[in-house]
Structure formats: C-alpha cells, structure tokens
Amino acid sequence: MLKVENVTKMFGGLAAVSDVSVEFEAGRINAIIGPNGAGKSTFFNLISGLHQPTSGRILLDGVDVTNLPSDRVARLGVGRTFQTTNLFEQATVLDNLIVGHRLRTKSGLWDVLINSKRLQREEKAARDKAMEALEFVGLAHVAGQFIADITQEERKRVAFALALATDPKIVLLDEPAAGVNPEETVGFAALMRKMVDEKGLTVCLIEHKMDMIMSLADKIMVLDHGEKIAEGTPEEVRNNPVVIEAYLGGDEDAAA
Amino acid sequence: MFKVASLLMTPAAKYLMLAFAILFPLVAANEYQVYVMATAFVWAIAVYGLNIITGFCGQLNLAHGGFFAIGAYTLGLLTADYGWSFWPAFLGALVMTAVLGFLVGIVSLRLKEHYFAIFTLCVGFIIYLLIDKWEELTHGAIGVRDIAAPYGFGLVDFTDTTPFYYLVLAFLVFAIWFMGRLSKSLLGRTFIAIRNGDELAQSLGINLMRNKVLAFVLSTTYAGLAGALYAGMVRFIGPEEANINHTFDMITYLLVGGIGTIMGPLLGTVGIVWITQSLQFLEEYRMIIFGPLLVLLVIFFPRGITGSFLTWMHRKSQALAPTKKRQENKVNTAQNREAESNA
Amino acid sequence: MLQLNHVDVCYGSFKALTDISMTVDAGELVVLLGANGAGKSSLFNAISGLVKPTAGEIQFEDKQLNGMKASAVVASGVVQCAEGRKLFPQMSVMQNLMMGAYVHRRDRQGNRKRLNEVLELFPILADKADEPAGSLSGGQQQMVAIGRAMMSRPRLLMLDEPSLGLAPLVVKQVFETVKQINSLGTTVLLAEQNAFAALKIAHRAYVMENGHLVMEGDRETMLGNEQVRKAYIGA
Amino acid sequence: GEVNIGFTGPLSGGAALYGENTLSGLRMAVAEINAAGGFDLNGEKTTVNLVPLDDRYSPAQAATNAKRLKQESNVSAVFVPHSGGIFALQDFNEKDNFLVMAYSSVPSITEKGNSLTLRIPPTFDGYVRAFTDYALEHEGKKLGMGGATHEYAKIWGAMIKKEWESKGGEVVSDNPMDYNKSADFFTGVSRIISESPDVMFVGGASEPTGLVVQQARQMGFQGGFIVMDQAKIDEVAQVAGGLDMVEGAIGVVPLSVYDTPAAKDFIKRYKAEYDKMPGSEAAYNYLALHALVEAMDATESTDPKTIRAAIGDALKNMDTRKNPYEVTEVTENGGFVTETTLAVVKDGEIVREEIK
C-alpha cells in the first residue's frame, strides 16, 4: 500500500527524519510513536506532500509520489488530519465539510457563470459525501451547527469527516485523541477500527496514548530523533529493549 | 435599530434594494445625486473584486487600486489614442486586467500574509509609477483626455447621467449576482477553504496556486471593469487614479460593509461615499474624524455592518435555543488566556 | 506557603477548573496527578497569573496572587517551568539562563552566584553555553528550562510535566534533579502523568480529574491506594 | 437676492495651501462686493455667495463637485484652479450650462474652443518665448532641464525645450525630477550638472525649487536658472539661502515687485485681511471674480453665455482697484490678456525687465 524507502528530511542542519524505510499494508491500523520532536508529524508531512523529502522515495500503491505537491497526493487517495484542528469557525459543520469532496469534482468558473448541469450535479455529490462522512463519524445531528458551537471532541470528529470526504485510500491521523478525555478516547479508537472494517481504509496514526495504541494498532513504528528505532506488532514493540530504553521507559514505569 | 437591519438582510430586502436602485433616479432630488450614486456603484464593483481575493481567499491585495487604474487607462488609451470605440476597448480593458492580474498573481501569490500584502503594496506603487513615468504610452502626468463615452447603439445616450447610472447598475447587479453564486458554489467554498488554512486546503486536494490565481484574476477583472466604467464616466484620467489611497478607500468600504459577505461591499461603499460627500464642508478636518472612526470600527465592529448583523442574528437564534450545548471556541478562549496575561 | 481557596477557571463558557482548594507548605514537594486535559496546566497558569481565575483566591505567603500580573508573580518568587519548555530558541543557552534572572537583573552578584549553582546542577549546560538553545536535544532543552526557572530564584517552583517526551534515562535524571532542588530548600509543585516516578520523590500528592480535585494524600497513602494505582500507575 | 458662484479646488491634501490661496482672492472680492451692498441685478440689490467645495486635486471629484454646484446651488460659474479639473469640467459644462473659470496657464485649455471657458492667467507660451530669449542672450547656449514632473511642469518643460532648440540652443541634459515626492534631489541635480550646462530650467512649487537651486549651487553650478512660473523667485530665494544663491534666475515677476498703484493697493488690502503676502493665484482670481460680477451687473443677467460675451467690456470698465494686474482684454477663445513681463535676479536683487 504505502512504501517508504530511505526517506530523509533535513531542516537546515537538523535531520527531522533520517533514513526511514517502512511499509504499511492495506487495511491495517499502523501507529507511529516516539518522543516529542522525534519527527512523527514531519513524517506525515512528507507522505502527504506538504514537505518534499531531502532524499529517498515514497510509493503509494506502486506510484512514486515522492515529489508530488500535497494536493496531487490527496487526489491519489491520501487523506489526513493535523495536530491542531483548523476549521472555519463562522460556518456550519456541513458547510465546512462540503469542500472536502472538491478534489473529486471538476467544475470551474464557467460552470459557476452558467450554473451548469455539471456544477449542480457535483454540488449535490459533495453535499451527499459530506453528509455521509458526517454520519460515519456519528455527527449527523450537528450538521447545521456552527463550528464555534461544538465541543472539542466533535471538532476532532469533524476533522476526521473532512479527511473521509476526500475519498481516501489511506488516512494519516496526527494525534487524533490528544486533549480528549479517556472515555472519548475509546470512542475514537472504535471509530478508527470502523474505518478499517467498514470502509476498508488503511489508517496511520500518531499517538502518545500508549494503552490505546497497544490495543488498536496492527503495527507500530517507533521514531526517535528522526530515526526508526523499531517496528513490529504491539507485542514486539512493547518488549523491544531499544524502545523501552528510548521511549516507553524502563522497568517500573513501563506502563505509565 | 436591529428591526431595520434585520429587514435589510432578508432575500426580500435584496429585491427591495434593487427596486430602490432602479427607482432612484426618479426620486433623486437632482442629477448630482444620481451622479454620486453612479460613482458609488462603480467603486462598489471594484470592492466586490477585492472581496473575492481578500474576503473569500484571505489575501490582502493592496494593488487593487492599481488594477482599477489599469482598467481605466486601457479603456482611456485605446479610445483616445488608438481610435477604438468604447465597447471593444471596454472588452480590451477586461482582458488587460485579467492578463496582468494573472502575471502579477503567479509571482505574488507565492508569498503569504504580510509578505503578500506588502508585496502587492509595492506592485500597486509600481503601477502608479509606470503610469506616471511612462509618458510615451500613458502621457504621464498630463493624463488622458477625450476618452470615449459608451455608446448605446442608437438607443440611449450614455453621456447623460441617468442612462449611465442604469448602465452601471446593470453591471453592479451582475457583479453581485455572480459573487452570490460564486460564494455558494464549490469554487467559492474552495476559496474560503484556502482562507481558513492553506495547508489544510492543500491536504484536501486543492491546488492552492491555481485557485488563488483564479481568485486573483477574477478580482483584478472586477477592478478592471470598474476602472473602465469610471473612465467612461469621468472621461479624463490621470496617474492619481492609481494612488494607493484608492486602495485604502476600497479596503475601508469593504471593512465597514463587512468583509467576506455578499451585501457588505455595496452597503459599505454606498454608505461611505455618501457620508464623504456630505462631510465635504469639513475639508481637511475630515480625516481627523475619519481616521479615529476607522480605528474604532475595526476594534468594536471588526466584522463590519453586515458581519456584525449576521453575528447578532446568530446570537439571537442561539438564545432561542437555550438547551443547545455550547462551548466557546478555541479562538475566544485563547484570547481570554492572553488577555489575562496582559491585563 | 501557597494556598488556593475555591479557585475556578473558565475558558469562555468552558469550565476547566472547578472549586480547587489546596495548600503547599514550605519545603514540600507536592505532586499533582491527572490525565491529559485534567486541568493541571490550567491550574499552574492560574497560579502564574497567565490566566485569570473566575472565582476564588490564590494566596502565596502574605501576598494575594490572583489579579497580579504574570511578571509580578515571578518577582514574588513563584516560578513556573512550563509544559513545552518555551525557551528562546535563537538565544544561546547562557542568554536563556540569564533571561531567567530578569526579575533580579539589578543584583549581578547574586545572579552570578546563582548561575554557578545552576551549572553545577547541570554541568552539561556549561559546555553548551554558547549554542542556540533551539539546537539542543529535548533532554538538554528541558535542563535549560529548569535551569532558567531556577535563575528566577523561585521559592515555589512549579514544574509542568518535565518528563514529557524524554527518554527514560533522561527522565530519571530529571526527577533526581527535582528532588535535589527540593532538598536544597526550594518548595516544588510538580505536575506529572508519570505518576510512579513522581510519587517516589514526592511528600504529598493531589489527584485531578476533569477540573476537580478528587483526592489528596501523602506518598505512602497514594502509592498504596488502589484507585490511584489503577488509574495512573497501571497494574 | 443672491447669486451663487462655485469653486472646486484642493482644500485638503497636499495642495490644500494652493487651493486656500486661490480661494482667499475670491473671498476677498466677494467680501468687497457684499460690503458695498451687493450689485444691481434687474433693479434688485443682489449679494454674492461663494460656494467652495473640496476636490483634493482630483479631476473626478471636481466633476462631481461641479455637478453638485450646478444642481444644488444653480451657479453660473465655477472657479477651478487645476488643469485636470478644468478638462474634466469642459466635458460637460456646455451641456450643463455653466462657465468654467479656469485658473491654469496650460494653453490647450482655450485652444479646444470650449465656448463657456474663461482662462484667467496668461498662457505660458509668452513666458517661454521671453525667458528663452533672455537666457540665450545673457547666459549661454547649453541648457540643462531639471523641471518637475507633474502635468503642468511637463507641458512647460516640453515647450521650453522646443523653443530653446529652435533658437539654436542646445539641451545638454534632460532630467526632470518629482518635486512633490522626491526624498532627495542630489542624484538628479548632479546628473544635470555633470553635463556642465550654462542655464538650468527648474521649477515646481517654490520650496522644492529652492532646494534644487541650493543643491545645484552646492555642487558648484555657476550659471543661471529659468524658473517656471509656478515658483516665485522671492520664495525660491528664501529656501535656497538668499537672493545671492539665485543670481541669474529668470522668472515671472512676483506680485511684490509689481510697481503699479493697483497692485500695491491690492497687496496692502490683502495683507490687512490675511496678514501675508498675496501670490498671483489670489490676485488673478480676485480680479476674475470682480469681472464676473461686473459683467452680471452690466448685462443684468446671470446667464453664462451672456456673461461670457460681456466679460471683455467688464474688464475694460472695471475700477483698477479691482484689477491688480490691469487685465483689459479677453481673446476670442476666452483667455484674459495680460502684458507678459519678466524678472531677473541681478546683483542680489529682483529686477523687472522689459520684453523685447
């Protein structure tokens, strides 16, 4: 599905991601963990085309997407959320979501001018898609509310829905459960499972919440100082001495 | 107060306003008032252009007045120096502003926020300097005279104020109609998405450059349209048409009316143009009042007439549904947070 | 030394802290436990004067902290070493440390002495003195942050998740340092998710949940408490 | 009764002082007429009401103002002190039926044949001829062009250049500068000086002209100056650092150097009223308004066409106290005819020279 080969990203003299190779299989939940500043978000930015890697290759279903801009990557089926959610406060949830399907539509200025059939069709499609995504994340009931009026957790879900509206094959979720309480975290975990099970998506997520990761992920990659220090099933990672040393912490506070 | 305002915003009110605009020359006290209204409408068209790039797309374009001047000059020079008749020259002005808008757009839109604003400020100034200095083409400071007036194909005489008023009105209605359509369409939503956050927009598969350039070209074309109408109305233009103050004026109209709204540009422009006319007697004291007013406005009514009204409407609807779970948004709370630390 | 009475904090209409009352005595090392979003940072920021409590009062010795400006709070000896470090990235390590002494800028002698103490605590910083703080590793940055806070000569030092994102080795080191700082006479209030490590060096602890204080006790009681073990330490 | 007379000019912005000066002459004339109880219009005592509007030097705003003056105050004449505004008004003044009282020396104002335009000051082609003659004879053949870049100065400069070359002179450098906005004239002036001209053409507003002159002298320029009529030699000298600095300058005769009793009397009254030295814009507009009212009085009419036809006689019959420049004639195209004069700075003094 997604294959990353020897990718390095330098910011000035700093190697934010250095020589990382990994492969994520379709229909799985893949997690990336690591200390703050390990390069997790940067790794996502590289995949989604927001940043261009300094060296290395990224293949999506065999297609080289290494140097594509992020809008092209999105069109190839990579959806994502950001660490900080940024939505249009003064508009309704639904209005925020409609644009999510824009990349699958073609109408331009001329269609607007003559109010073409195509435009009408595509606007309806976008609206339907938005509603569908909203239902999927369980927020159909807030469709008409303003973003400014919904809760933190609902915002996060809207961000999910926005990524889903792009019809992705793979979604990259950057700390989806940060700042939500434990109860809601469980909900998010369920949602991610549902994405894989019902939609057949591939999920990649970054999280610090270990209990969630350990129970959810099929595969975990651990980054530290930009380097991949381990990769494997939760079980393998949990018992990997290097990971314990660098991230999980030794003996007594292993589970913290 | 709000009763009146709320009437102003309903769709029916839009037709009422249109009816008023159509009847205006009949009820106006004299031709001068019609003339001023026509001037206001011309500016309003340009302000709608600014609304596209700045209100929807979120890029503060300070070269807007420059493009207005390019529209005016293209029409002026084509008719006065090259013997074109009005309507072909008018089309020429639109094409010219669109093409130049495209060229400026692809360079300037690579910059963001303040950099874009200041860059376009400089572009606007370069336009002014070129008009002022490139005498072989523009006559420099001497200006362009004997600009053709629009001809009415033997049906109407647009050199008269009232027919010209209707001509401008027709263009204005088209401009607003198109803006309304645009804002609700997928394309308009795309622009707004870019304003909200270009990284997010891009990750949704939106080609930033293409969309921003499109918005920019649209906005400069609006400016060119207004400029061409202006030249056909005043029929004498000079480099001062490109003065940066015109851009500042237009931003003020936009802000007062309500940035990013559909009716805001019109209300703001017409309102201020009339206020300016009636404050004539203040002469140099005008700015002593106007400057602080502008400051107070952005502090206390940051969303302009229309925006403040919409917020108020929204509050009211919230108040009607008290059971709704409410949580203040991050922006507000972040404000609160720093407000305290600075208190 | 520090006393909070019925403190509330709201962000807009969202209530982040509800009716918090607590005390910290001179010389104590008190730990504040709580999950993500429980309100630990909010509490610290309220004490530091970075957010204004909507109700209640905060008393430090004989001074009322609520209503004071953040700068005045630091000057009166309550210093926070915040989550995320908040260093001046392009300034050198030394400049960062010296900025910490801002409220005592007139007492050059004292600052020099203090600087030596801090460098003794973190010898590695002396080697890195002229490097921009932003270029340091996470652990070293955390040391700079703690060191900078120490330069403000706190009588009450508040540390907000100092172990966040650090490798265990460094975490251990940080906790040792905190303990040392405390034993040298500085009162410490420590917010942590790393409950076990924190409790091991603490005298007392409070537990927060959803903006409420739900539990209080000394180290032994806490370590022995079934609920705490389950929620914050793990099986 | 009362008749309204309109004015549109810069009363705010960069050119406000100029507008105010113009207006001061008009106000003075109106005050005098009304103090005498007005004038006789069809047997009715009629006073004059001056309606001034601000156009910030913008042609478009001038046009709007003129519409307003015509529609709301029914004026029969509008005074405009800038060529842009004049051109804008000429577009519709015949249709809307009002007189444009043009205060600008640009020749094309009257050349277009607008039947309701009166040009108040003389065109500058007379000056151009006289100045170049004098400079070629007394200073030398090499001219450096260092005039301003605004519209008016451009037209002036172009005529000077043409005249100079047609008389066998040589233009060694042509480097106009923006007098109103420039941060520094050093570069521009040194560029002109580097071609070692005998005479420099300078001129915009008096003060920046003074700076240009001063910097030219500082850089060692010894020759004379042809000073465009917008700048007044006395004011230029003040900025440049004394009349010594402007030795050899040729320009229009400042009102203060006019020795006629009419001019002296006007200066005295103006000073008493405004406590400053009047410039020519005040004096010219003062006399034009008097002439306008004189014509209304004589024809018993406020109709623009009638007034226009009678203005020549009005000027001739007018009390010389009201006519400081002693204008006595109007050309067919509507230009006031004034005797062209010329002043030169000689041995640190401004002297009036006869024109041959």
Next chain:
Amino acid sequence: MSLFLQQIINGLTLGSIYGLVALGLTLVYGILHIPNFAHGALYMVGAFMSYFFMVDLGAHYWIAMAGSAAVVAVLAILCERLVFHPLRHSPPIHDKIAAIGILLFLEAVVQMFWGSDFRRMSSPFTGIMNFDGLIIPEQRLLIIAGAFVLVVALQLFLRKTMTGATIIAMAQSREGAFLVGIDANRVAMMTFAISGMLAAFAATLYAPINLVYPAMGHLVIMKAFVIIILGGMGSVPGAIAGGMIIGFAEALGGFYISTSYKDIIAFGLLVLILSVRPQGLFAKGAH
C-alpha cells in the same frame, strides 16, 4: 570618478535614513507582527516636532531632536496602547487597517496645525566639505555618522542590556518571556517607543537637506517596507543591509540609468528578488 564617489556618498546618506526608518518598522514587526503602516506618519510627525521646537520655540538643533524623539516616542506608545493592543487578537487585516486610520489621522492633525505647504528647517551644519572635487555637505556627513551611532547604540542596547534583551526574548517566544517575568506591555510599549524615536531621529537628521511637509512619509515608508521584506521581517541586520541596498540602488540607478525611474528601481528590485527568493535575501526559512 569623483562623480561616482559623489553617488556613493549619496547612497550612504539615503541608505542611512531608510535604514533607520526600516529598523523601527522591523523591531515592531518582530515582536508584535504588525506591519505598522503608520510608521511613516510617525516619521513625518518627528520632522514637524523638530521644526516646531526649532523654528517656533527657537530651540537648538540637538535639543529639538531630543524633544521630537520624546514626543514621537510618546505618540508611538499611545498608538500601541489605544489601537494595537486592543487589536492584538484580531485577524491580521484589521491592524493594518487601523494603522491606516492612524496615518490618516496624524496627517490631518499635522495639516491642521501647519498646513500642507512645504517648510524649511535648517540645522547648524550648513558647511560644505570639498575633498578635491568631491562635495560633501556637513549635514550629509552628520546623517551617515548619526545613523551609524544609532545603530551601534541600538545593538548594544539589545545585546548588552537586560532591558534590551527582553525585546529579543519577546520576539522569540512570548510565553517564554512571560515565564521569566517579563511584562509584555512594557516590552511592547518600549519597542514602539524605540521605533518612534528612530523615526524621529531619522526625520530630524534628514529634514535640513529636505523639506518638511505632511506627505513626506509616504515614499519613505514604502521603501522601508521594501527594505524589511528584502532583509527579512524582524531582522535588525537585515534592515540595515536592506537600507543600504536600496540607498545605493537609488543613488547609482538614479545617476546612471534615469532619475525618473529611480523609485521604480527600488520596487522593481523587490519584485525581482522575491520572484527568485520568496523568503527575501537574508531570511532562512520560507514563509
């Protein structure tokens, strides 16, 4: 050769003035992220205050300069307190508009008191030095020396004093500054005051070889913006280097290419450079 040297001196003079104005602009931007369009108006007010002290009150040049700096500093602080502070959380477009409001207001007030005509203010330094055909008026030398002294003084203040360092600290991390007990308001006010003072110094240094009039700030502020974009917004060395680049481009371009197009040179340079390097000449990251 001496003509060339002449232009070099002129470039230095212009560069010094532009640099000083740009410096104030860049300081404010660095801390508060406000592109202060009203900065040119402060510059203009600075010139008028000096004019007022010298011509109307008969003060000595230096006294007038100090007085003007003090007045403009207070004015700048008022702008910060009354306008920019309340707007600190508004969208970026709003503070730009407010700055325009301030600009219109200040110009109108000055015009009310002094009218719009050109005024002349002379300094005691009217002599002209002639080095073998190279002519340097004393005032121009004073400008260059004055700018040099001010820049050095500012650098010492920012680098060597704790108070100055708070400005840098705030620019790098607001929260960090709060945590060490820096009073944000104080720093903001201080920055505005310094920026106003630099503008007043620049105006007072420059006025004697120029004219004093309400529109005098327009072109200068435009160029200052060009400079800080070139030099990287918020960068002190960038502002000085940028000032010199524009000063020299103008002096040499104006002499060797065309005086009428000399202003276009500055702006054209910007367009050219940003087309190639969108991040400016000296900044490292993109924006």
